[in-house]
Amino acid sequence: MNKLKYLSFLFAALVSVGCMFTSCDDDDNFPIENQIAGEYKGTLDVSMSGQSMAMDMPQNITVDKASSNAINLTLANFNIAGMSVGDVTLTGLVLNEQNSGTYSFSGTQSLTLADPVGTVPVEYFGVITNGKITIDLGITWNDMDIAVAYQGDKLNGTESGEAAITAFSFSGENTFITSQPVINADNSITFSVADTTTTEHLQALQPVVEVSAGATYTASGTDFSQDVTYTVVSENGRNIATYTVRIASRINSLKYTFDEWTTDLFSLTRVEYPTPAESGIATSNGGAGFFNSGTSKLGFPVVEDENGYSGSAAKLITLDSRSQMSGIAAITSGSLFTGQFVFDLLGALNNPLTLTKFGIVYTQKPLYFKGVYKYTPGTNYIDGSGDETVDGLDIEDQCSIQAVLYEISSEDETLTGVDINTSDKRVAIAALADGSAKADWTEFNIAFEYLEGKSYDPSKKYKMAIVCSSSKDGDKFKGAANSTLWIDNLEVTGEVVSAK
Structure with missing residues (x-):
């Protein structure tokens, strides 16, 4: 496949993730406003032909009432691996009740996506139950399969929007550290070590991390002989901050x-x-x-x-x-x-x-x-x-x-x-x-x-x-x-x- 054609497809396919839902007619009345509508905090996975493109990417979805048996979905500031594709709003998704408090939507449809993809078949399945939502999508184009999976929990509206590392240190007596970690304005966290510090010393460091109330964090690794990136997600999922921990001292040898x-x-x-x-x-x-x-x-x-x-x-x-x-x-x-x-x-x-x-x-x-x-x-x-x-x-x-x-x-x-x-x-x-x-x-x-x-x-x-x-x-x-x-x-x- 021509490289430019392939790369164009990759971008177009990822942008289209938010546009893969549909609806069917149903005359049932469901407690959408009381039990289903609201904001959900969760994560998104995307793979193409069995190869992962993104995993556990933080993403919020907003659900609101479209009718007595249908909902609208909105993905705000949607992005894949750092590529922002803006807001995606989906309307008129009809629900089917599986059992008390559990609602699903599923089916197949044809979607016309951005060039050069064009019209493609899409399979979808979603479930909303007890304040949780899961969505699985499948799209096929040029014999290549794209799979999208989302899962999230409904927020109650009182969660904090703060996403910050409030304190960072290393436990134990690390005599080779000459200057303790400092959180800088540019979200770098720097510390200094003695010239005799070994790789083993830095790999053995045990970080102690404090974040904003209710926030969670992940780290790219634990080897502080190289830069380590921390990603902090606010309790309500709307804000994400990244910090880089690095040695401030210069390498001479x-x-x-x-x-x-x-x-x-x-x-x-x-x-x-x-x-x-x-x-x-x-x-x-x-x-x-x-x-x-x-x-x-x-x-x-x-x-x-x-x-x-x-x-x-x-x-x-x-x-x-x-x-x-x-x-x-x-x-x-x-x-x-x-x-x-x-x-x-x-x-x-x-x-x-x-x-x-x-x-x-x-x-x-x-x-x-x-x-x-x-x-x-x-x-x-x-x-x-x-x-x-x-x-x-x-x-x-x-x-x-x-x-x-x-x-x-x-x-x-x-x-x-x-x-x-x-x-x-x-x-x-x-x-x-x-x-x-x-x-x-x-x-x-x-x-x-x-x-x-x-x-x-x-x-x-x-x-x-x-x-x-x-x-x-x-x-x-x-x-x-x-x-x-x-x-x-x-x-x-x-x-x-x-x-x-």
């Missing part, structure tokens, strides 16, 4: 052995994926998690190899992903980098390269980038950069290993896959010149070269981006399936330079 690995969670699909345990390192596994929730698994492009140069190593693999999600990406190259992989559906639809946030704060003048690697190119070179994917090309794949120092004006600023190789914010680069096959472990020690007109200024702020890929043109969806890059003992050495 960049050395990665890849001897320790853990698992992280791709929150949208609830898929766990392997990741190095060392702070500041991310991989393309975050994106691959999007393609590993259905019955057909893509696999992960970055895994641990216990037979590394010394201890374990990172193994980066270029995957043939043409069979996944109707060919949205011809290949998925193994990528490992300093920084973060931040998934949002709208960014993935517009330009997936924006999801890789390269670099961590660096306060030294870099001198050398060193490490050890070996590389085996795959045999089937695939070019998926155009509308038509071509494979079997007579091209030998190459790997890419580089470190980039770039200037920032604030710590939130970052380069991405879009501009890491072109931005005028780049100051110095240390890049592997030869990305060809290496059967044996090969050491490299590359001096940083400053770009024309650029120099290190200790009064300015910088980030260091280490970026490694099993296919050097993987960001253009070009590379050989099964190209494999092993990397170990990466290190950036630098010197402290004082501002004059």
